[in-house]
Amino acid sequence: MSIGPRPYNIKYRVFVDRETCVQTFEEFIRSSDNKEYNALFYYGIAGIGKSKLQKKLQSVLSEEYPEILWVSADLRNPSYRNVSTFLVALRDEIEKKCNAKFYLFNMAHAIFWKKGHPDIPIPKKTYPLIKEDSFFNSVINVLNETKPGPLGLIPVKLIFDIINKAPDSIRRFYEEQAISIDELASMEAYEIEKRLPGIFADDFTSNLGMNSRACIFIDTYEALWEGLRGKGSFHEKDKWIRECLIPNMRGVSWVICGREKLLWAEECDEDWKNYITEFRVKDLPEKYSEEFLKDCGIEDKDIRSVIVKASEGVPYYLNLSVDTYEQACRSKKPEVKDFADTKKKVFDTFVKYLDKYEIRALNILSVPNSWDLNLFQRLMEKFNQNYSPDEFTELIKYSFIKEDTDDNFSLHQLMRKSLQEHQDPT
Template sequence: MSIRPKGCFDKNERPFVDRETYIQALREALNNLDQKDYSVLVYYGVGGIGKTSLRKELPKLLEKHKESHKNLNVIWANVDFSIESHRQMDKFLIILKNQLHEKYGVKFHLFDIGHAVYWRKVNPQLPLLKDSYSEGSIVTDLLDTFGGLVSINYRSIKSIVESSPDRFKEWALKRDEAIANIVNMEAAEIEKKLPIFWANDLADYLKFTSSSAVIFIDTYEALWESHRGQGDFNSKDKWIRDLVAELPGVLWVICGREALRWEETDPDWKEYLEQHHIGQLPEKDAVDLLNICGVENEEIQKVILDGSKGVPYYLDLAIDTYNTIKEKRQPVPADFSGTRSEVFERFMKYLDKQEIETLKVLSAPRFWDYHLFEALVRNFNTGYPLTSFSDLGNFSFTSKNHDGKWYMHQLMKESLQEYQGSDLRQIVHRFIFEYYNEKLSNIDVKNITEEHKTALMEGFYHANFALEPSELLKWLITTSELFDNAALWSISFPLYEEMLEIQETKLPSEHIDIAVTLHKIAASYYRKGKYKDALPFYLRSLEIRERCLGHEHPDVANVLSSMVWNYFQMGEYNKALSLGNRSLKILKALGTEPLSIAKASNAVAVIHKEMGKYENALSFYNQALVIREKELGSEHFDVAKTLSNMSSTYRRMGKYEDAISVCQRSLEIKEKILGPDNPSIAITLTNLAEIYRDIGMYEEGATLCQRALEIKERVHRSDHPSIATTLYILGDLYKNIGKHEEALALCQRSFEIKGRAHKCDHPAIANTSNVLAEIYECIGDFKESLIIYQQTLEIREKVLGKEHPDVATTLNDLAGLYRKRGKYEKAQLLYQRSLEIRETVLGSNHPDTIKTLNALSELYKSMSKI
């Protein structure tokens, strides 16, 4: 390999020539800052035409413009969408935030709070890191005070504000309502609002300092990478338009391959878009560039100009070639003749073998760092010195990101991929896939890092080139399971969506692997609490499996078992039970799938429990438990899930000691496997809290319920149905403690969530409304209590049947209300009906039966005194 000094020919120092028309457009835009509501300056043209070079030159022009206009106070920042992570809205905003803070001291308190709350909700297992937030951020103070696993809520923020200097207080007073709203938003809602929070912070700074701002965006077309033809074209950059709309007076300079089409969404954008098509570099400017870079021979210049057709990328490549040849001999015109593809081939011709082989393997990854570079060089024996790693940056087509990752110009990547044989391409992708796959081995579910997430995403990218679709699916299922167990569904979900796109392109529409992926996507929606969204994916998966495998296949039974849970959450118990019974019938007839039988038994048990058939439920749970302990061992996660479900049944049967025993055993297993902050643990904590409530240990129950709520709020969006369940149970506990105002607020929030998630007659709504009625009764609002009790009774009788234990609970509570109001005859009838149900379903020794008997006895005493 040639070790050569680059001198003034280093691509980082290569001069920028002319483009005066485009530069003048920026000058005019700067002179007209704040004159229009919105200003969007667009430069577009084909790849390699010089947009990036122009974008890099424009900030220099801006700085010179500021020097000559002393009264002009302009701040600026830039982002390049060629880096994939920069296309993610939150990363985009963070990059701009960091630049503006480091250069100008701009504070983004509201955005930092929003981002921190969002991050904790989608990454509950991982602590927030101070490195993610700038010095002086309110989140940095929160982390200093409470640690990385802080629960970011209104109270903790206010405590920081009150104990801090005045720098926070004025800001907090202005944004108090916004702070209160953020902490209660769901993760998806916060994500949508992040640009607004960011814009509010920047607007505050610009107003306070009487400044203007310019934001530069390069490689804008990358937003559509891999998504051309999928969905609405203009939906991909909607969040950019929304951000622009939030910042009147800010100048946006966007470089991309195509003109913006924003006026298609709103004709008013046409007034604010100034678009310039970048064509070939004028011959005079191209000659100036060649002369400055030492290519002075006129005959050579002519040949280069003919071959490059005025495209700066090819000019740069020709200059690179010139420098390489010159180290060995004097270049001649014949060295540069030919088409653009020949320009590339000639560039390669004059590189050393070590350089060629290294560039070929580096064209495969989306980015590389030193470790991947070293692995590729060693494995493929390219001969390139590891100590010359940084020399690769001297080529005109490579660039380094702020996080230390290196990227290659897309045109060069494409040329290098075409330059090598398909066999080598596949081998390189296979090696990189295995490189990332190795990083995914022996991961602790309690300690998944950003490096692991990157390994999963990049591993999938390269596996798509290296593996057949069926192999790719198997790998994804195996590898992503750990991320799903850690509640990192946002990482695996888009990969399964991409998997489905790959399958639908490469496989027949009824292929069984498509059914598997559909099932996985449905399960992701289920975990998010989006049961209606999950259902069509389950149904299509079932349809394909029945058609391909027959109606009696175990895979059909497994989909049916999953659908049982989905229908259960939708409140359609009869449909759920029917599917569960069908699943069990298939599996028991085959007799070869014990774990599938356990899964189906567990699902059927849940339905029986909710229908008030506790003995049946317990029988099915025991079947599932015996199988799982035998097949998986007594400390397996699935065993813990069954135990947690059983505890709820024992509680409803009044067997509290058994309920506590199995619930605590479940909790111990889950905490050992998952750590203390997994949503599955929150479910068991809530179950244990209900047991403590039923035996009068209200304070202990409330403590457990609060912990469960904190976990769920970190993991789920704020309107997830699971959060609503914990809210109403905590409200019930507070009611019993005497904290009626807090109880009412919690139950009202639970009721609102369930009202959005379910039909108005869903049993879950009745659960919350019954507690809500009890609270109104406690605070003396008998009229409201009566209305809600009657609504609850109507739902429960309609959905659960008139002999259900939950119906007996509402009858008992409603009787108590009538008794308080002195309407003894009505109370007597309701107590007697409640007693009949409880004696029949629960037995005469059940605590609830005894409770109704005692209440009826007290009623008779009251009636005898009249």
């Protein structure tokens, strides 16, 4: 790779194909008025273009449905995998786009934060709840004066004094809530955290109504399981979204992107089949891959052909190849051999969020053309004894594994080739 400056104003790359994905979304939005709960889940292998698709869908809302409020959160950001931080991020985006006030959520979150950090004053310059709100600023001052230590109590009386001196709209708001400040103050931090999604939803509904025209996007959903696979129940990791947030936000449309099918209806609650649509984002056809590379300025037909064949329809591979092409152009005429490192980068993306035993299992499964449960169990017992054969049902949820025939499975070709080329000799 040549050393040189990297441009920060990257040229926008054309959005190709995915007409069916966009059409599915528009039908989903148009039908949202008829459903109490409404969720659309796009799933597909790493690099297939889910994040780019979300950006496209957001632009569709902005241009064609401006009356719909939309906000987004990408779980690629590790802090957003925390319940409270995720909700704060959503609240901040909502407040930017409409005149919403999350009075109870702000109060609950501040008490939660103080109980979790009794020895640390809430930092006014950086803590996201303070803003320019003089009422809430007074609450923070009172909480910061709480004596630290295990016996430090939340000064409920002083908080009520601040509320009683607040404008009528604020005072009435706290009088009408289902959960009181007394109750919040009596809870432990972990107990408040469990209730934060419901409190957030109540504030949202108070501001925007029960049948609000709103859409919430969540990307990189698989990141919720990073470092936690094999620890506890699989569906426990997103329970706060599935059971506490979405059901309490009636009328809101949810668009979620991840690598694996959710299986909420099959494995959690069959009622979800009435409210969720799962849509697989498939490989990009060769003609669209060609179109994309041409639009990005790759004129050499031989180079385009090599990239298209190697990509196996994965847009991330195409994008990395365009990056490589543009870097090579700064110092010489690009050649086919310049693209040898692309597969390694794609492989690293494929195996992100997998643990070492899953990666070893996939390395083993990349050898046969396909396998069934019986062959899987025999291979794991012989070559990967730390990976339980009982994990079969969890493994086949991954979008890079496809069911060829009943009970017979194989790996996506790009994933398989990447595994074979980057085998750990041990």
